[in-house]
Amino acid sequence: MFRNLQPLFxxxxxxxxxYLWGCFCTVLANAIWVQFPRVIxxxxxxxxxxxxxxxILEYSGLVMGVTVAHGIMLFLMRWIIIGISRDIEFDLRNxxxxxxxxxxxxxxxxxxxxxxxxxxxxxxxxxxxxLGPAIMYTANTVVFFAGAVYFLLRISPMLTLxxxxxxPLASILIQFMGxxxxxxxxRIQAMFSDISAQAQENxxxxxxxxxxxxxxxQIKAFEVSNREYIRRALRLVRLMGMLWPTLEFMLGLAMxxxxxxxxxxxxxxxxxxGQFVAFTTYMLMLTWPIIALGYVVNLFERGTxxxxxxxELLTAKPAIDDRDAKVPSEQTQILGDVExxxxxxxxxxxxGNPVEVLHGISLRIPAGSSLALVGPTGSGKSTLVSLIxxxxxxxxxxxxxxxxxxxxxRMDSLRASVGFVPxxxxxxxxxxxxxxxxxxxxASASEVARAAEAAHIREEFDxxxxxxxxxxxxxxxxxxxxxxQRTALARAILRxxxxxxxxxxxxxxxxxxxxxxxxxxxxxxxxxxxxLISHRISTVRHADRIAVxxxxxxxxxxxxxxxxxxxxxxxxxxxxQLLEEELAVSH
Numbered sequence: 001m002f003r004n005l006q007p008l009f010x011x012x013x014x015x016x017x018x019y020l021w022g023c024f025c026t027v028l029a030n031a032i033w034v035q036f037p038r039v040i041x042x043x044x045x046x047x048x049x050x051x052x053x054x055x056i057l058e059y060s061g062l063v064m065g066v067t068v069a070h071g072i073m074l075f076l077m078r079w080i081i082i083g084i085s086r087d088i089e090f091d092l093r094n095x096x097x098x099x100x101x102x103x104x105x106x107x108x109x110x111x112x113x114x115x116x117x118x119x120x121x122x123x124x125x126x127x128x129x130x131l132g133p134a135i136m137y138t139a140n141t142v143v144f145f146a147g148a149v150y151f152l153l154r155i156s157p158m159l160t161l162x163x164x165x166x167x168p169l170a171s172i173l174i175q176f177m178g179x180x181x182x183x184x185x186x187r188i189q190a191m192f193s194d195i196s197a198q199a200q201e202n203x204x205x206x207x208x209x210x211x212x213x214x215x216x217x218q219i220k221a222f223e224v225s226n227r228e229y230i231r232r233a234l235r236l237v238r239l240m241g242m243l244w245p246t247l248e249f250m251l252g253l254a255m256x257x258x259x260x261x262x263x264x265x266x267x268x269x270x271x272x273x274g275q276f277v278a279f280t281t282y283m284l285m286l287t288w289p290i291i292a293l294g295y296v297v298n299l300f301e302r303g304t305x306x307x308x309x310x311x312e313l314l315t316a317k318p319a320i321d322d323r324d325a326k327v328p329s330e331q332t333q334i335l336g337d338v339e340x341x342x343x344x345x346x347x348x349x350x351x352g353n354p355v356e357v358l359h360g361i362s363l364r365i366p367a368g369s370s371l372a373l374v375g376p377t378g379s380g381k382s383t384l385v386s387l388i389x390x391x392x393x394x395x396x397x398x399x400x401x402x403x404x405x406x407x408x409x410r411m412d413s414l415r416a417s418v419g420f421v422p423x424x425x426x427x428x429x430x431x432x433x434x435x436x437x438x439x440x441x442x443a444s445a446s447e448v449a450r451a452a453e454a455a456h457i458r459e460e461f462d463x464x465x466x467x468x469x470x471x472x473x474x475x476x477x478x479x480x481x482x483x484x485q486r487t488a489l490a491r492a493i494l495r496x497x498x499x500x501x502x503x504x505x506x507x508x509x510x511x512x513x514x515x516x517x518x519x520x521x522x523x524x525x526x527x528x529x530x531x532l533i534s535h536r537i538s539t540v541r542h543a544d545r546i547a548v549x550x551x552x553x554x555x556x557x558x559x560x561x562x563x564x565x566x567x568x569x570x571x572x573x574x575x576x577q578l579l580e581e582e583l584a585v586s587h
Contacts, residue, residue, distance in 0.1 A: 025076045026139045034147035037277075038278055089127070105391045114195075118189070122306075126302045156275070165257065173246055177242070181298055189305060254283060338364070341400065361384065366529075371530070372531075376550060379549040385533065388401075420501045422488075425481075425485050433469060436452060452468075454493050454524050542560070546563055
């Protein structure tokens with residue numbers, strides 16, 4: 001069990017002083033509380049000799065004093081130990097979030113969001129209960145049990161051995177059921193991850209579910225998963241339902257033995273009435289600690305199962321890091337010269353056979369120039385530009401910035417120099433201003449407005465009742481596809497990057513709006529390295545050079561005019577789009 005807790009030791013060491021004070025309060029609380037039966041026993045013997053008001057007041061005061069002192073120390077014990085568990089929960093949550101932020105894009109393709117969220121909520125709560133209540137109740141039970149047994153032995157060793165005879169059976173039961181609880185809780189947590197992921201996917205894809213009228217089908221599928229989760233949870237409940245009554249039965253058996261053997265010893269004058277009352281009071285007071293032991297076993301097994309799941313997140317090594325960076329952030333001044341040297345890139349797969357999507361790409365984009373990428377869907381265009389900000393990692397020495405391998409740069413300074421507008425626009429459920437200013441600390445309202453104007457979206461936002469302070473809803477739900485793309489474009493413009501990447505960023509706007517945006521962007525793109533991906537010739541025709549990617553290889557490279565003269569893929573695409581425009585005008 002303690003081996004499973006090793007991932008938590010660094011966190012517990014930070015609060016060792018607090019745990020020390022908590023243990024001190026635990027020992028003191030139980031040292032006081034263990035005197036309670038002794039006071040009762042002495043009072044019984046003394047009151048047998050004669051009852052007076054002075055005796056009643058004296059023993060009432062002693063009982064009250066013991067109870068109040070125990071209550072104060074109990075409060076301090078709970079305040080310290082439970083407080084530490086909350087502090088460690090805070091540290092763990094921060095570390096988990098920071099660790100997940102370091103992961104590459106591929107990590108989130110391989111791990112479901114619902115599973116990650118389940119680990120950061122349900123599992124983290126189980127770990128908190130392990131580090132707080134479980135430790136507190138364990139310490140409380142052990143200390144009180146040790147103190148009680150010491151005084152029980154002083155009253156009568158033979159009676160103590162007889163009364164505690166069922167305890168080894170309780171220990172065996174706890175160990176057996178503990179293993180079962182651990183196994184069943186692991187299965188419950190795995191199922192909880194599944195239903196969390198299922199719910200998250202349905203909420204995120206609510207539009208699709210409704211568009212295909214799959215509400216009832218999804219409700220039934222969720223009900224099946226939820227029923228399986230409840231079935232597993234009820235199996236654990238049945239196990240816990242068996243544990244506590246069995247422990248209570250053994251305690252009841254111990255109490256019966258104490259009454260029978262103890263009564264015989266009183267009758268044979270081996271112990272007096274006061275000692276017998278004290279003994280039975282100790283046995284009654286041991287009831288809750290022993291029952292709490294069953295609760296502790298439950299918490300420990302749940303917690304250790306969750307520790308392993310959280311540890312998997314904490315130890316997941318980022319696929320992309322900058323440990324080999326040679327250029328300090330403060331010395332980084334990227335000009336924007338981008339070069340690909342015999343680049344080959346493959347995506348990893350679960351079966352271990354990587355899928356190669358780029359084959360021997362050699363291409364240089366001088367600083368301040370523009371390059372357009374066109375080609376069929378799936379030809380590797382988005383993959384190629386994703387390698388520049390290291391969203392995916394290219395083989396060493398195949399991607400260079402300003403003549404240096406891309407791995408020489410720290411990722412924070414590299415990515416700060418890149419303005420990336422991806423195909424799939426993501427907006428946070430905050431205001432328009434905050435979405436545009438994302439990644440630019442302290443951006444003023446006027447700067448945000450200028451960026452929105454360059455993206456040809458300012459006029460539309462000004463018409464909103466609260467303008468740029470309008471909340472866009474989750475993933476920009478309240479905006480149209482074109483508005484979301486232009487918001488993302490404004491966000492990239494505001495960064496003032498040296499390398500500007502537009503990955504089909506204008507696909508959701510009409511041709512007329514696209515031309516106006518491109519006109520506005522000419523000033524923004526001046527002096528910057530710009531890479532455009534588009535299926536529209538109107539978007540790419542004015543680029544300094546155009547590269548045609550087909551099946552992961554550069555099939556054509558040149559200016560618009562040069563590629564038209566070659567009469568290849570680009571020329572056929574141009575002719576096709578001209579025909580489509582003529583047909584649209586004629587209708």
